[in-house]
Amino acid sequence: xxxxxxxxxxxxxxxxxxxxxxxxxxxxxxxxxxxxxxxxxxxxxxxxxxxxxxxxxxxxxxxxxxxxxxxxxxxxxxxxxxxxxxxxxxxxxxxxxxxxxxxxxxxxxxxxxxxxxxxxxxxxxxxxxxxxxxxxxxxxxxxxxxxxxxxxxxxxxxxxxxxxxxxxxxxxxxxxxxxxxxxxxxxxxxxxxxxxxxxxxxxxxxxxxxxxxxxxxxxxxxxxxxxxxxxxxxxxxxxxxxxxxxxxxxxxxxxxxxxxxxxxxxxxxxxxxxxxxxxxxxxxxxxxxxxxxxxxxxxxxxxxxxxxxxxxxxxxxxxxxxxxxxxxxxxxxxxxxxxxxxxxxxxxxxxxxxxxxxxxxxxxxxxxxxxxxxxxxxxxxxxxxxxxxxxxxxxxxxxxxxxxxxxxxxxxxxxxxxxxxxxxx
Numbered sequence: 001x002x003x004x005x006x007x008x009x010x011x012x013x014x015x016x017x018x019x020x021x022x023x024x025x026x027x028x029x030x031x032x033x034x035x036x037x038x039x040x041x042x043x044x045x046x047x048x049x050x051x052x053x054x055x056x057x058x059x060x061x062x063x064x065x066x067x068x069x070x071x072x073x074x075x076x077x078x079x080x081x082x083x084x085x086x087x088x089x090x091x092x093x094x095x096x097x098x099x100x101x102x103x104x105x106x107x108x109x110x111x112x113x114x115x116x117x118x119x120x121x122x123x124x125x126x127x128x129x130x131x132x133x134x135x136x137x138x139x140x141x142x143x144x145x146x147x148x149x150x151x152x153x154x155x156x157x158x159x160x161x162x163x164x165x166x167x168x169x170x171x172x173x174x175x176x177x178x179x180x181x182x183x184x185x186x187x188x189x190x191x192x193x194x195x196x197x198x199x200x201x202x203x204x205x206x207x208x209x210x211x212x213x214x215x216x217x218x219x220x221x222x223x224x225x226x227x228x229x230x231x232x233x234x235x236x237x238x239x240x241x242x243x244x245x246x247x248x249x250x251x252x253x254x255x256x257x258x259x260x261x262x263x264x265x266x267x268x269x270x271x272x273x274x275x276x277x278x279x280x281x282x283x284x285x286x287x288x289x290x291x292x293x294x295x296x297x298x299x300x301x302x303x304x305x306x307x308x309x310x311x312x313x314x315x316x317x318x319x320x321x322x323x324x325x326x327x328x329x330x331x332x333x334x335x336x337x338x339x340x341x342x343x344x345x346x347x348x349x350x351x352x353x354x355x356x357x358x359x360x361x362x363x364x365x366x367x368x369x370x371x372x373x374x375x376x377x378x379x380x381x382x383x384x385x386x387x388x389x390x391x392x393x394x395x396x397x398x399x400x401x402x403x404x405x406x407x408x409x410x411x412x413x414x415x416x417x418x419x420x421x422x423x424x425x
Contacts, residue, residue: 005175007036007130008339008425009123013099014040017069020119021089022098024075027123028262028289029103030174030192034073036123037101042068047077060084064098075100082118089117104204104261124265125173125290127332129424132160140424141408144340146398146416147365153410160421162373162404166305169324172292173331189296196263204257213239213246217254221264221286222294226323226330228283228348231255265289267330270345270359272392285346291327300324322373326357329371329402329420333358339425347388356388366395375405382415 009025016023017040025033038044043066047053056063057078063070064084075081085098100118129140139156146154170185171178177188197215201208208214220238231251239245258264266284288294298320305321330344337344342362348355358369368388370381385399399415408418 003179004035004039005032005126005130005133005178007032007123008127008335009121010036010039012121012339013037016119016121017096019095021093021095022085022100022117023119023121024100024102025121025123026102026262028125030176031123031125031262031289032175033101033103033123035175037071037073037099040069040099041071042066044071044073046073047081048074053078056081064088069096069099071099071101073101074103076102076104086117093117104200122262122338124331124335126175126178127173127335128168128328128420129332129336131168131173131178132421139422141416141418141422142424143336143360143367144342144362144425146400147340147342147360147362147367149365149396149398151416154408154416154418155410156408156422157406158419158421159406160419161406163302165325165328165404165420166302166321169291169295169328170300170302172290174290174292185292186296189292193293193296196261200261201257204260206253206257210246214254217246217251218258219297222288222297224286225291225294226285226287226326228285230283234286263289263293265331265334267334267344267346267358270347270361272395282350283348285330287327287330290331291324294327295324319373322371325373325404325420326371329369330358332420332423333360333369336360336423336425354384354387354391356384361395364395365398366392367398367400369400369402372401372403375403375407382411382413385415386413 013023013025013036025037027033045052045056045063047056056072057080060081072078072081072085082100085100089097141151141154141156145151170182172185172189174188177185180188197208197211201214216238217235220234223237224234232248235245235248235251255264265287267287268284269282300320305324333344337360340362342360345359345361346355346357347359347368356368357371360367360369368385370385372381381401385401389397389399399413401415401417402420402423403417405417405419408416408422410416
């Protein structure tokens, strides 16, 4: 554990131990769930090991009765353990008894929801703040402080530049490959995707009759990163030949299984409370759990970020590199919002005349965030932020433009321009 990368979720997990009898850490494979959970546990039982799984299945009470905090890692390999833990909590609800980690919920498994007994929390791949850590020569600007109105002006600088961000998109936020050379990281991600196509769907009880169709659909979904493109549009782009096109029910099954495997991480639309605004977009923005997966599906390398031949969906104000940078911010902001117990959404009117990349809401305060691949503020993005603040006057709105520049500053209109590397929870 000497190479452990501290996670923003760690304090939340430690807090859970003090008042929750059992909780499950869910998330995409290789996000680092086991490493974080093991730091909490007194005893760990890895259920992806056949001998361990057989022993626990033969006498669950023996393992459920262990002293201290017990971790059942990859619980979905023995679905019955979920209900065993739930019943154990019914009998003894002392806090900090059980932790479960899992990268999927088995299809058709007869498990109770766990409501009131087993709390759930999602763990994502590494955010930018976690990747950069303390050694990035970067002073941090707290998103939570901005939300609470504690920050009037921002300032500071960072040595992190555009090439660093593009490198992070390619490298991914999977902790286990951070130290690998570029070729090793690429091989890992290729293997990850092959396992998804060849095994994970089968483990979910779904037979993929045409793997090529699934791969093309997911590639089209990757091209829709950061957009609100309808699923039918994505399907039409993935399989233009009607002869091979799967039924809508098939592609909905793809989506549901990818959700269940935590591969997708959509950002839902913001629906303001007590608002008379009638023309809100109601569609989620599409993202994969890590932008490296999208980049690899699209065949993007560092040199390929300037390739304009790959078709995109939705408004064309962003390049492919811009969309993937936005995806990196989506991953990071999901993690930051979780750390400060806030909610992440996006905003778009139904006509598309006004939109804001991300909305973070907490206790009646809102941070409206636009993302810019570049160093300077751009008029239309600032215009969207100003329109939003003037429209939703029943909220206290902070305006933020996140860039790839090196300097943080506050504009005359109150918009905070912040390099992505400087933003912290």
